[in-house]
Structures are given as structure tokens and as C-alpha cells.
Amino acid sequence: MANVRLESIKKAYGTIEILRNIDLTIDHGEFVVFVGPSGSGKSTLLRMIGGLEPISGGRLFIDHELVNDIDAADRNLGMVFQSYALYPHMTVRENLAFPLRMAKASKAEIAAKLAKIASLLQIDHLLDRKPRQLSGGQRQRVAIGRAIMREPKVFLFDEPLSNLDTELRVQMRVQIAKLHKQLGNTMIYVTHDQVEAMTMADKIVVLKDGNIEQVGSPHDLYHNPASRFVAGFIGSPKMNFLGGKVVAAHEQGLHVRLEAGSTISVPVQPDQMLVGKPVTVGIRPDDFCSPAPEQQEISIGLEVDFVEHLGSVTYIYGNVGDETVVARAPKSGSRKGAGKLTLTAAPADCHLFMSNGKAVRRLQAPATWS
């Protein structure tokens, strides 16, 4: 059972704090993605788990063992780097064999392992090439293969797909997810790409400025973001934010007057304290539906700026008051240019954030799928 536990882990360079009191538990077999903008400390955190970066404070346990002062070489982890970091002077075969050679495995064992992993990753035909003779995707597969060879307790991925083109990235994403299913190991994956996080993770850890902003399943993060930051970071296109003010609280939620004019009722925890306070209403582009289908709804007037046809979906960009808003256009009908449009959304799909960025708890969170 290779779980990873972080207890108030800190990282500081001199007086500059990179990570502050990170507490996190990663269970055996979990696929955890660290996601966040650049400078959020996600790579540093991964490197600290890997043993490549000294830990300034707190305790790190891998497999129930305190590893703060254990060398990277002795932690028995596998890591895939953004640059692949293949050994340029060795052939693919030698690259793959290296971890086992370091572990003083027998030649027969190395050969057997090598054959198995080469066929698993479809790199059998590349074994005698040098890394510089490989394409980006092939290098990536070799790097993954090298990390698997030693059957490490935990796999660490440091933005492994960011050097690949879009198509290959999607392929590799699927391949890594499959690999996780096959091997069942604990995997920790760092990315700044929220799509990768959403599609691959069992658990997403959103980092911002050296703090954990939220930990949860992709579904959780999407439907119940704990803060405006998470709401804006997860989901594409970004969630729309509209400024407003709470005018009243009632049983089913809060009445909010939008800066753009209309008053809407949002089904969130009705907190009397919030009455009179400025808030932000968040609505995802995909949650707008126009024309309106059912019951009680929120409607917002949109000044259309331009329309983006992506084939399967069409996004309408425009302004509500001073704020830019993106909305998914309904399937039927096609819009070309500017004009006025009324957007409607179900109140249950709205999010509400306080002025400090924290979310007000929603009353009708959508049920989990699966």
C-alpha cells in the first residue's frame, strides 16, 4: 500500500515562502492531479515528494514511512519529466534498463522486464535508437517506460504532456489513464492544464500562491467550487462572473441585484449576514440556455460582440453591463453578428461568491454521476 501523506509541508527559499502548510493525503492507487497557474508551487511540491527539493518544514510520509531525509534514489519512486530527461548517450534499451541496473537486477530479469514494458508502450521497434532519433511522443513513451521499470511505489509526472502537440497530447492522456488502470499504482500528476486534470484525475488538488485552494473529485470541483478562483480555473471556457449585491435572504436562497440591473434568486445557504454585501454571481457558459425552456429562471440581457463557431458548439461573446460574458449558443438556429440577446439560466446552476472569493454553499448541488 503506497499512500502519500503530507503534514504541514513547507517550502521557503530564504524568506520567500513557496508553499505554506500543505496537508494532503493521497490514498493507494489514486490518480491525483496538482493543478494551478504557474508559480503556484505545484511543481515544487511534486519535486519535494520526489526528493529532488529539500523540505523546509513539515513531515512527508510515503507508505507510512517518514521520508523527509531520504535521498531521491532511495524513495523508490518513478518520475516523468516535462523535458523527458532521457539519457542522450544511451539507446532506448539502455535508458529503460538503467533503473534496474542501478538496483543491481540480473540480466535475465532486466531483459524480461524490458520486453514486457516495450510491448506495453509499443516501443519494441525503437529499442536500438538513441533518444535524438525519436519523435516527441516516442520520447514521452520511453520516459514513461523508464519510470515503470522499477515498479515504483508512486509515479510522479511533472507536466509530461506540455511539449507535445494537441493531437498527441490527447492520445497520451488516454494512454496514461489506461496505464493507471493497468498498473493500479498511486500516481501524482502536475499540470497547468485544467482539461488534463478534469479528464484524468480521481482527485484534483488546486494550488494557488503556495496554498491548497481546494481538494476534490473533478465533479466536485466543477459543481461545487470552494472559491471564485477554483470556479474560474476549472472549466472551459471560463465561468462568467457578474457583480451584484445581496438584497434579501429567504428560505430558498438569496436575492441578488446584478450590477447589470436585474434581480435574481440564487439557491444558496441563506445567510442574513450577507444581506447588503457585494457578491459575485458565477454562471458557466454551458449553463446558459436560450431561449428559455422551463420554470423559474434567471434572465440577463446580453450585448453580442462576436460569435465563435467551433463545429459541435458555438460560443457567443458579449457584454452584460461592463462585464464580458461567454455563453454557449443553443443547438438550433445560427447567429452571425452583433445584436441583443436574452440569456437565461436555471437558478440552480448559479454560483455565488463573497467578496473575499469564498463560495456561498449551494443548496441544490447536482448529484454525482457514475
Place this chain on the structure above:
Amino acid sequence: MRFNRSTPASLFLNLLIVACTLILTFPLVWIVMMSVKQQAEVMTWPPRFIFTPTFENFRVLFDAAHAGATSYGTIKVDFLTPITNSVVISLCAVLVSLVAGVPAGYVLARRDIPMKEDIAFFILGFRFAPALLVVIPLFSVFQTIGLYDTYFGMIWVYQVVTLPMIIWLSRSYIEDIPKDVEEAAAMDGAKPFRVVWHIVLPLLKPGLIGASLLIFLLAWHNFALGLILSSTKAPVTVALLKLLNPGVQFYPVMAAGLVVTMIVPVVLIILGQRHLERGLTFGAVK
């Protein structure tokens, strides 16, 4: 890239190259010619370009049995010893520098140590110091502690020439090796020593071959250290000077000595041209 130049301009540039080549090769050709002339022919004016070459001068250099008897007098030369000295001293100096300098370069490139840049600059500073500055105080020290005129002492003192260069070159080569590669090796279970042995050194090899050649040549040409700190263990550069000494000057024999001295670097440069260029520009372009 292609540049189109006017005909007069390219003619001028070509002439410039020819002129440079002539200026550079003239002394070499002159010395080679001198080395196969007789003593009497060397002095004639105007110089003669057509003559019967003789290898007498080369024989004199190495022919201890006949004690340097020539058709135009007798000189006592023992050229084999200084050649051997130079080979031993230069080769060992480079090897010692590699053993000491590559780890030092690694530390300067990779580890965070206090005053790193100052240390690096201090080491480089030895390259700026005139050799005589080091040598004169060393003379009495060497005599006192018994290092004067020993291989050990010479190899040691040659580090002034070779070590800073090796440290600086290997530092810059190591900085060009992506850190990721070393970290990947650590993740793969390699301890720091094995990372260096299995990953860093093999990647460094082409650069180090070039650097060693370059530094061997620096050591080979050194003159001041050997002049003051040795006599029987003097390198070939010092031995050449001694050929000028005895009243009568045997210019052709000296020219032959020069040719022999030059052959070593010339052969090395030709053999190692590829590595030498690599050593000078290693890592400059990925």
C-alpha cells in the same frame, strides 16, 4: 545562408586570406627549410630555396653515440631526455588536472556553495597572473623542500597552467548538461557518485577530450616554469634555448629541434581536430 558579393570585393577578400596564410606559414616554412640545410647554407644571403636537403641535424639531436659530431663541428646535445620530460610532465599535468578539476568544475556548476562566484573567479585569476610571478618565489621553496628538478614538482607547478582551464571548461560543459537528466538518474535510483559516473562523465567525454588536447598544448608550450624550476627534468622548450648557448650557434640543429618540438602539437591537432573544435564550442549549440 548565401551572400552575393561583387567580384572585386570577393577578389579582395580572397587575396586577404592568401596574405594571412603566407604570413602565418612563412616562419614555419622557413624553420622547416632551415632544419634540412647545412650550417653554411643557413647564413648565405640572399637565401637559397634550392639546395640538397640533409637530415644531419635531426641525427645530431638524437645520436648520443656519436656525441653530436657533425661535418661542421661537434655539439653535445641530448634531445631525447627533454622530449621525454615534456611528454611526461604535460601528460601527467593534464591527467592530474582532470582528476582534480572535473569534480571541482562539477561543484562550481551544480552545488550551492558560499562565495561560489568568488572562488571561480579566483581560480580563473591564475590565468591572468604572469607565470614568472609564481615561479620566482617558488624557486627557493622548491629547493628547500626538495621539489626542484623533480617530475613531481614540475607536474605540481604545471597545475597553475592546466588546472584553472580544466575547471573552467568542465564547469561550463557541465552547466550545459540539463539538470533534469541528472535528476532523472537520481529518481531511477542512482546515488550522486553513480549519477556522475554513468550520466555526467559519458556526456562530458567529447568536451573533455577536446579540452584535454587544448590544455596539453598549453602545457607543452610552457617555458618559464621549466626554465627556473628544473635542469635535468627541463622540458623541450627550455632545451631549445640551450642549443643557442654555446658560443657557436648551430642554427640548423636548433631549427631541427624546433621542428621536432612542433611535430607533437601538429600531430595532435590534426588527429584531434574534430575534438578540439568540439572542445572549444562544446554545448554552444544544442
